[in-house]
Amino acid sequence: MPALCTATRLGRNAPQRWRFPSKLPMGYRSFHGKKQLEEATRFLKVSEEVQDAVALLKPVVALETTIYTHGFPYPENVALSSRLESIVRQGGAVPATIGVLNGVARVGMAPDELAELAGSSEKQKVLKVSRRDLGYICGMGMAGNKMNGGTTIAGTMVLAHLAGIKVFATGGLGGVHRGGESSMDISADLTELGRTPVALVSSGCKSFLDIRRTLEYLETEGVLVGAFADGRRGSVDFPAFYTRDSGIKAPKVICDEKEAAAIIYGQSRLNISSGLVFANPVPEKHSFPKEEIDNIIEQALELSELEGIHGSDNTPFVLAKIKELSGGRSVAANTALVESNVARGTKVAVELSKLELGPSQDGSRHMPGQLGTAQFSPKPSTTEGTIRSPTATIDRKPSLDTVQDTNVLVAGSLAIDFACDYTPLTKKGGDAPALHTSNPSIISQSLGGVGHNVALAASYVGSSILFCSVVADDLSGRAALASFEKSRSSLDSEGIQILSPTTGARTAQYVSVNDAKKDLMLAMADMSIMENPEKSLDFDNFWDPLIRRAQPNWAVIDANWSPEVLAKWISVAKSHGAKIAYEPVSTAKSTRLFTRPSYSSSSASSKPAIHPTCTIPNNTIDLATPNRYELAAMYSTARESGLFESAEWWQVIDSLEMPSGGSRDRLVALTTPDLVNEGIPQQSIQLLPFIPCIITKLGPHGVLLTQLLPRGDERLRSADFAQYVLERSYGDNGPVGGVYMRLFPPAEVLDGEDVVSVNGAGDTLLGVIVAGLARGGGDDTGLRRLEDIIPIAQRASVGTLRSADAVSKDIERLGRLLECI
Numbered sequence: 001m002p003a004l005c006t007a008t009r010l011g012r013n014a015p016q017r018w019r020f021p022s023k024l025p026m027g028y029r030s031f032h033g034k035k036q037l038e039e040a041t042r043f044l045k046v047s048e049e050v051q052d053a054v055a056l057l058k059p060v061v062a063l064e065t066t067i068y069t070h071g072f073p074y075p076e077n078v079a080l081s082s083r084l085e086s087i088v089r090q091g092g093a094v095p096a097t098i099g100v101l102n103g104v105a106r107v108g109m110a111p112d113e114l115a116e117l118a119g120s121s122e123k124q125k126v127l128k129v130s131r132r133d134l135g136y137i138c139g140m141g142m143a144g145n146k147m148n149g150g151t152t153i154a155g156t157m158v159l160a161h162l163a164g165i166k167v168f169a170t171g172g173l174g175g176v177h178r179g180g181e182s183s184m185d186i187s188a189d190l191t192e193l194g195r196t197p198v199a200l201v202s203s204g205c206k207s208f209l210d211i212r213r214t215l216e217y218l219e220t221e222g223v224l225v226g227a228f229a230d231g232r233r234g235s236v237d238f239p240a241f242y243t244r245d246s247g248i249k250a251p252k253v254i255c256d257e258k259e260a261a262a263i264i265y266g267q268s269r270l271n272i273s274s275g276l277v278f279a280n281p282v283p284e285k286h287s288f289p290k291e292e293i294d295n296i297i298e299q300a301l302e303l304s305e306l307e308g309i310h311g312s313d314n315t316p317f318v319l320a321k322i323k324e325l326s327g328g329r330s331v332a333a334n335t336a337l338v339e340s341n342v343a344r345g346t347k348v349a350v351e352l353s354k355l356e357l358g359p360s361q362d363g364s365r366h367m368p369g370q371l372g373t374a375q376f377s378p379k380p381s382t383t384e385g386t387i388r389s390p391t392a393t394i395d396r397k398p399s400l401d402t403v404q405d406t407n408v409l410v411a412g413s414l415a416i417d418f419a420c421d422y423t424p425l426t427k428k429g430g431d432a433p434a435l436h437t438s439n440p441s442i443i444s445q446s447l448g449g450v451g452h453n454v455a456l457a458a459s460y461v462g463s464s465i466l467f468c469s470v471v472a473d474d475l476s477g478r479a480a481l482a483s484f485e486k487s488r489s490s491l492d493s494e495g496i497q498i499l500s501p502t503t504g505a506r507t508a509q510y511v512s513v514n515d516a517k518k519d520l521m522l523a524m525a526d527m528s529i530m531e532n533p534e535k536s537l538d539f540d541n542f543w544d545p546l547i548r549r550a551q552p553n554w555a556v557i558d559a560n561w562s563p564e565v566l567a568k569w570i571s572v573a574k575s576h577g578a579k580i581a582y583e584p585v586s587t588a589k590s591t592r593l594f595t596r597p598s599y600s601s602s603s604a605s606s607k608p609a610i611h612p613t614c615t616i617p618n619n620t621i622d623l624a625t626p627n628r629y630e631l632a633a634m635y636s637t638a639r640e641s642g643l644f645e646s647a648e649w650w651q652v653i654d655s656l657e658m659p660s661g662g663s664r665d666r667l668v669a670l671t672t673p674d675l676v677n678e679g680i681p682q683q684s685i686q687l688l689p690f691i692p693c694i695i696t697k698l699g700p701h702g703v704l705l706t707q708l709l710p711r712g713d714e715r716l717r718s719a720d721f722a723q724y725v726l727e728r729s730y731g732d733n734g735p736v737g738g739v740y741m742r743l744f745p746p747a748e749v750l751d752g753e754d755v756v757s758v759n760g761a762g763d764t765l766l767g768v769i770v771a772g773l774a775r776g777g778g779d780d781t782g783l784r785r786l787e788d789i790i791p792i793a794q795r796a797s798v799g800t801l802r803s804a805d806a807v808s809k810d811i812e813r814l815g816r817l818l819e820c821i
Contacts, residue, residue, distance in 0.1 A: 103141015412451015
């Protein structure tokens, strides 16, 4: 919608400066006529996203670029730029990164433009652009000398104000240098604040400046200065960048972001033309003790004086020396405070947007939607058109009234899946994409994640599911929860926790690159959100009440969780009487059952999920579904951990009375020579005391079931199953009656052109298997029916191979077959 139409629709709440017929920022009003407007765009380009956001009164946060061009080295600066923009978006605002690229000032930069500017500092001289430099660098660009520049606080404020942006977040404010009363070395940031109405959120002044004189100068310029209380009471210090304590009290104390937004709103309505400074102290865990940082700064200043470094070169020189003298700790503090400032500046911008929009017709505040996504809430809003703040649902509690008795609990990953299928332009292109270049492909997006896919498959064939996972309060998290509400499955989002942006969590994403036959070539997964420690996840108040209400027969736990959280999930599910199925996910993560939680590496009392005493009947895992590579990794890790040397393991193996000469011939008869040569049946048997049922996925070669049979199992007595009983236990003691091994051939071998996607086939197999087992309750009767369940699960897996979806909905018809078992 054009800006003019938007302003007219918003009526009296729309800023007067937006009532002109062009998508151009406020400063262009002073140019008269079409030619002048066209000339202006040669020097300044404001992105469409920023223009629209300002016109619609959405929250916008300005970000400077000297921090990338002069503060951090490449490629750390590129990563930081992306991270800061993500923080703004996760907080519900639009980032407006400001800089000069190829001689043109930019407000709002595309990712490739930002990467180009940040990366150019390695290859060429990048100017440090303050107010005085804007005309120079843009004019030289018009003359053919196109330079890049990182804007300082002053330069960023000028351009932000031209674009109509009121909130600006950065690291540290410039100020009066020590000895400035004689040298007149005073940052242009201070004079800019005296004449440009933009609110600055920073961590106070750089520690090596004269803070007292800086505050005096700002008072003279008519700039309001306040510090966020950040939970403190009474008067607080004006922060000194690396430390929260400067010894100088802040002129004003700001309690929270709502107060800061109200001050900005009041000043703008009074048409006061000076800026505002909101000082946000460095996060406490990164704050230097005042005495320590003072000593470091004194040394850095002495070195700058000895080497005669003055003017604009002084600040970067002193910062470099502080980094050197602090052993790099200053860089970590710098990064932490910048991220904290951007997060707080975003909250201020969100609150300011609410004030500028005014009350909605029903009397409540409303916040414009972000990028057209659904509101970030697992349940639809009761007020049409009202979108809650993105952080409003972080502390939500599950509604136990909506949770019914369930067959299956699935605790695992929920991710946004991207599948890239190579599509060669000609037959000569071969089946595999070329490396080190772009390739033609079809890219599809869907809701995925191992846990999600398993839960979806089980629900399609008739199981009632409680799905537990975690997403971040970000754009992908919103998309995931919105997809849940629109999906055709019976899954709901009641068991999905939402992590705050302050945790730094990102919703999981998975990208697969497939060849022309749809076979996986390469996959990349960002599952870092699943690595969060147990203390950041609310088991006691969020998940435990849900599981207690649901009372599942089976629980599926996938290995994307950290070893600590994986062990916690197993413990919680076991405490509610559920049997445990383990999905290893990948070769690297499959071993987490045997890995001691890292947080407790020094604690002898903390153990991995499987340790020497976890043998049948005290096993923690009842079933696992590795592929051949995951099985090998699990076996190797168990062996290296000494599990096969324990008395408990040997007691179970000895009870099977395996022949001393080995069982190779028998294993070959039950499987194939190739599988025996690879060691797959042998590895399965070795793991059985800890995991009494292992279903190994062998792709086009089928599925291998290896299982410890309890005493009294009907298969030990039936002639129909005698060929699959590898060994029997003839003793009277112990829970084990024998070893059962059966190779199930594939349900169907598909040609390459019949395979649409391979991503969810294994997850579908496990989902249907567990759905079938759960129908038999939580006892061993379900496990006895695996011979009938596995072929149905294989058919379901083939259905998913033929489907573009992570799990084919066509498998619903197979639910009737499970009912007949």
